[in-house]
Amino acid sequence: MTTRDCSSFFTGLGAGICLALVLAPKSGAQVRTGIQEKLDQGRQKLQQTKTAAYQAVEREKEAIAAAASAGRQAYREATGRTTAAL
Numbered sequence: 001m002t003t004r005d006c007s008s009f010f011t012g013l014g015a016g017i018c019l020a021l022v023l024a025p026k027s028g029a030q031v032r033t034g035i036q037e038k039l040d041q042g043r044q045k046l047q048q049t050k051t052a053a054y055q056a057v058e059r060e061k062e063a064i065a066a067a068a069s070a071g072r073q074a075y076r077e078a079t080g081r082t083t084a085a086l
Contacts, residue, residue, distance in 0.1 A: 026034070075081075 025031075
């Protein structure tokens, strides 16, 4: 093997080692930490979505109750009934 061949071999070996270090997969602890962070983010997003859904339902319940009340009042006025039995 010539000096040039040895030089090329070690240059390629060094480049391979550098790439392996840069592209190596994460350690088990890093993977677990990453999974835990993603789960926490998912839980937080789910909680936000749940809160928004509950708030939307409450707003709609209030709107329906107001519409029902207005309908009862309009019926009373149209029929001349003043009792609250409806």
